[in-house]
Amino acid sequence: MMNDDRLDALLNKVEHVSPRADLQTRIETQAFAKAQEQKISFGLPHVLRDWRWITAEALAACAMLLIGFYAGLSSAEDVFDTPVITAFDIITQEEDWTL
């Protein structure tokens, strides 16, 4: 059975090939044309591509919406002097279910 050194020596006999000289130019031409064709806009900050940041931003936006909603209802109570039931009130209300 052939040993590892023999095999490595045979493998090293495999010919080395080089690409044609114009390959780089062809690639550049096609790549730049394709980017233009697809109207790719470069330069989007990496932070916007990161799902962790996107999640954090979405959570922060939701929190601000909730705070704004609750603050709006509270203001309505003050203005109209009428109690406005909010989701928060419903959750915190103690119901006597024995009735």
Place this chain on the structure above:
Amino acid sequence: MHGDAAAALTLLNDAQLMERVGRGDKAAYSTLLSRHLKPLHAFAYRILGDGDEAEDAVQNAFVNIWVKAQSFDTDKAAFTTWAYRIVMNQCLDAKRKKRFDPMPEGYDAVDEGVDIEAEALSQATAHRVQQAIMALPERQRVALTLCHFEGHSQAQAAEILDVRVKALESLLSRARAALKKTLEPMRDEL
């Protein structure tokens, strides 16, 4: 001035160049391309066994690299790992489309009656070894190419193939065993 700028780019590492490529820097892309074109073409050639097809695979891969540069995250993978993976996928797709015959035309089991002395160190020997490599299953061939010809560590090759190091070792071991068996009649040719 232009020459100075190009020279300065060659001093940047792959991650720094990719950051610029992500901003649409064509000069950075060209620098990256000239740095990696030959090894990636050699890698594609050893998987596909055809120079023209290897050029097509590398061309498609590098166009994708430019178009998708913004999705590249240096924290997740090294550029070389990402690039080799793209080229590998291009090659495997090309082979699937071509419905590759594992025993190419003109290839037979090595004839033991051949004049070993005359063929030693000849192109024919290299061709036979290449054909034996081409007859390996795809993943074994890719593993062997990455580790033996491209000089990647087993950890890097495992990452490119998206397998564990143990699995890569198994692929390499099976590839070498198959080659030893196929090339056994050529044992004394060196």
